[in-house]
Amino acid sequence: MALEMRTLRLDEWDVWFDHLELTFGGVFMSPQGRELLRTLTEADRSLGVWDDGTCVGSASAYSFRLSVPGGALVPAAGVAMVGVAPTHRRRGVLTSMMRRQLDDVRTGGEPLAVLTASDPAIYGRFGYGTAAYALAVEIDTTRVRLTVPPGTDEVRLRLADPEKALADCEQVYAELVPGRPGMPARQAGWERLALVDRRVGGEGASPLTCVVAERADGEVAGYARYRVRPDWSPSGSDGKVEVLDLDALDPAATAALWRYLFEIDLTWTVRAAKRPVDDPLLHLVSDVRRSRPRTGDALHVRLVDLPAALEARTYGAPVDVVMEVEDAFCPWNEGRWRLAADGKGVARCARSEDPADLALSVRDLGSAYLGGITLTSLGAAGRVRELRPGALTEASRAFAGDVAPWLPHGF
Incomplete structure (x- = not known):
């Protein structure tokens, strides 16, 4: 039978969560913890993948407002409860859930998606970059x-x-x-x-x-x-x-x-x-x-609406840079973007036909977004390419923050 992906129904929550506990090694949560997560779950933002009545995949999102440099609280999807049954690996279950989820996040007008990763290597291919350490x-x-x-x-x-x-x-x-x-x-x-x-x-x-x-x-x-x-x-x-x-x-x-x-x-x-x-x-x-x-x-960040996300934060120094952004999973972000900020709280980001000053992936832009990972360090690793001399230092100074980003609790 074909696998079926659908939005979670409230009466399916226990079966859906049982699947998740088994996926994460079969260590069961306390009754109090389980009940709290039930009340926090947003069913209309939760996906289940079913195989003939058996839940074999899960993914959910919370409606967060995340602090960004400058103090603004930006709508962000807190991605959680992601798991695929070991019997259904390598069948595209995770990719299909990530595809549906990011499409829904974009439709809902959230510029960001964030998560904590049980295995960081999994989420880089979906455009999530490590943005905060603990x-x-x-x-x-x-x-x-x-x-x-x-x-x-x-x-x-x-x-x-x-x-x-x-x-x-x-x-x-x-x-x-x-x-x-x-x-x-x-x-x-x-x-x-x-x-x-x-x-x-x-x-x-x-x-x-x-x-x-x-x-x-x-x-x-x-x-x-x-x-x-x-x-x-x-x-x-x-x-x-x-x-x-x-x-x-x-x-x-x-x-x-x-x-x-x-x-x-x-x-x-x-x-x-x-x-x-x-x-x-x-x-x-x-x-x-x-x-x-x-x-x-700790926290991994994914820019879902690139210009809205970049305009939502402030920058520590004036910057005027054209970035060539690669984003195969969310192609609406791909292409050349001009970021111009005065260093005083006003930033504009729009598509540009001008020659690119920097080239990077949306994953690396997500890593730098909260100001804790410098673009120069990513450049030293070959993850950001400088196409105009001086552009990397200029952009790195603007993106860098005064304090380290911090996620105080999991979700």
Whole structure:
């Protein structure tokens, strides 16, 4: 029988999600996590591929607004739940879903599609480029100390019920979004992602704990959510602090929260993942090596409507450059485009008949889009070709951002 691809019906969600869990190794999600994802799923943006009543392919998208350089919140499709049954590999299932999905994103007027990749090699051929990395640390707090800025001791910390503190934490998060490209503004329901343990069992960790940082006037300036994993060895306690979130509005609150986490009784290691690669923590610690920093890819960006996407962000320097863009999967983006920006917030992008200054793929343009990957570094790898002397440096300076792009949570 021929495979059938169709929009997901609500009564098919459990079968569709069962397929997805098996595709990702058969590790099942907690009932709470499963129910949260059910409520977040946008059925009209979800695809299922069926073979005689069996779900063999899935792909979904969330309606996000993503922060870009300059602080604008740009509509973006958050691609997720992508999986193909191992029995149906190499039959064009993934390609057909990506084709349908990107066509729908374009029709819906979203300039961007973004995703986190279980296997980055898969999505490059569909035009997604790695645009943001994430930092992970594992800090030996017996040997690493913090140097904190003035005002840290004036910050008041209080333990709070994660549910009751949620509104205050979300206010802090919302204030940070415009200043950090790659952060999605929270849509309704997404604030609960941080409160639900999607793992099956707890693997020996404590319940979620929240600590809130307040200024002298009582205004909330930051928060951290974490779990403690107690452990013991013949020589005594060997507990670990697992930091899930830490957001703060100023240096003093940032330092106060990290110092608190470093000093939790009976723990000697602090672990944190999904941090920005320019996290101020790296400049607070006394020994970066013993903090064991490592990075990995996080957010992958795909320009769906190239001129709309390029006009939505601002540029750090004036630029006037003609780019020859290759995009075989979304051919409406292919061709020669002139990007002109004054460096003050006004940018125009339109088709051009002028000679090209740069040649690159839409994938590499997606990598540079949020300002964290420089065009010069892509040029050094042969991924961007300079056709007019000086054009690469000019464009790279304009695209580069002041802060590293950051995706604070998965989707």
